[in-house]
Amino acid sequence: MYAITGATGNTGSVIATRLLARGKKVRVIGRDARRLGDFARKGAEAVVADVTDAAALTNAFSGAQAVYAMIPPNIGAPDISAYQERVSDAMVAAITRAGVGHVALLSSVGADKPQKTGPVVGLHNFEQKLSSITGLNALYVRAGYFMQNTLAQIGVIQNFGLLGGPLRADLAVAMIAARDIGDWSAEELLRLNFSGKQARELLGQRDLTYKEVASVIGQAIDRPTLSYSQLPPALVKPALLQAGMSTNVADLILEMSEALNSGYMAPLEPRSAQNTTPTSFETFVAEEFVPRFKEKAAVS
Numbered sequence: 301m302y303a304i305t306g307a308t309g310n311t312g313s314v315i316a317t318r319l320l321a322r323g324k325k326v327r328v329i330g331r332d333a334r335r336l337g338d339f340a341r342k343g344a345e346a347v348v349a350d351v352t353d354a355a356a357l358t359n360a361f362s363g364a365q366a367v368y369a370m371i372p373p374n375i376g377a378p379d380i381s382a383y384q385e386r387v388s389d390a391m392v393a394a395i396t397r398a399g400v401g402h403v404a405l406l407s408s409v410g411a412d413k414p415q416k417t418g419p420v421v422g423l424h425n426f427e428q429k430l431s432s433i434t435g436l437n438a439l440y441v442r443a444g445y446f447m448q449n450t451l452a453q454i455g456v457i458q459n460f461g462l463l464g465g466p467l468r469a470d471l472a473v474a475m476i477a478a479r480d481i482g483d484w485s486a487e488e489l490l491r492l493n494f495s496g497k498q499a500r501e502l503l504g505q506r507d508l509t510y511k512e513v514a515s516v517i518g519q520a521i522d523r524p525t526l527s528y529s530q531l532p533p534a535l536v537k538p539a540l541l542q543a544g545m546s547t548n549v550a551d552l553i554l555e556m557s558e559a560l561n562s563g564y565m566a567p568l569e570p571r572s573a574q575n576t577t578p579t580s581f582e583t584f585v586a587e588e589f590v591p592r593f594k595e596k597a598a599v600s
């Protein structure tokens with residue numbers, strides 16, 4: 301049996317769906333039984349557990365041969381690092397008490413660094429905690445920058461007619477579709493042949509700059525001159541707060557952006573067939589960005 305945290309989310313839902321389709325026993329974990337209902341109808345066992353609740357997670361993980369672990373985003377947290385530590389402590393306690401043998405953790409490029417990478421420090425610390433569990437087989441899935449992050453540009457385009465953000469326009473970023481992380485992780489969970497503690501980077505189909513992101517989106521929404529401007533932190537921060545982030549989360553997102561811009565936070569592996577995944581940014585834009593863009597345009 302597999303226990304999947306974040307089962308209604310971008311990556312967990314793909315994993316749960318794939319494992320169920322292969323006839324595996326799956327326990328889906330989330331905060332709301334109704335949101336887990338689709339999986340329950342497909343034969344999964346739905347368990348309501350908060351990721352900060354070690355006792356509820358122990359119950360959710362008991363009997364699982366493998367767990368998909370993640371720290372759900374919490375953009376309004378007044379102290380995101382404290383929240384991340386609470387989650388990783390609870391998960392580690394539950395993994396240990398339930399005697400789970402294999403864990404795939406959704407981590408990030410840059411999780412090799414102990415500091416100065418914003419919210420990715422919490423993933424570094426989670427990896428370290430799992431590494432201290434004797435006998436556990438753990439796979440740290442160090443994913444690149446989610447293509448989904450570009451969905452935040454929909455409002456910017458609609459309000460200002462351009463894309464804007466803290467990253468350098470010419471910075472080549474390994475961008476990945478969340479579904480590729482889910483598909484890849486599901487296959488690793490099905491094979492279960494990872495042992496000891498291993499980190500694997502997943503870098504998406506190719507590296508893209510935000511200049512190219514603007515060009516691909518511009519073609520797809522029929523605004524071929526759409527451009528991207530790097531904005532100073534003093535302009536980005538109010539926009540992040542406006543989007544619902546706490547001051548602390550906004551500051552750490554800016555710290556992470558600086559780490560990306562300077563090259564401090566970057567993949568360790570050269571691109572290869574092993575860390576390249578199939579979904580192109582063009583496909584993501586056609587299948588996810590454009591429908592969301594049109595939906596938002598229709599209501600505004």
Ligand SMILES: NC(=O)c1ccc[n+]([C@@H]2O[C@H](COP(=O)([O-])OP(=O)(O)OC[C@H]3O[C@@H](n4cnc5c(N)ncnc54)[C@H](OP(=O)(O)O)[C@@H]3O)[C@@H](O)[C@H]2O)c1
Nearest residue numbers: 306308309310311330331335350351371372407408445446
């Ligand atoms: N964005 C990036 O570029 C990037 C890059 C690398 C790594 N990452 C990492 O990816 C992770 C996010 O992955 P994702 O996009 O798959 O997540 P996601 O789509 O936001 O899904 C998270 C799920 O967790 C559940 N959840 C939220 N709070 C919870 C709580 N307190 N207790 C139990 N469940 C809770 C939610 O389900 P319910 O609402 O049903 O409870 C939600 O569907 C983060 O750890 C992030 O650091 C992100």
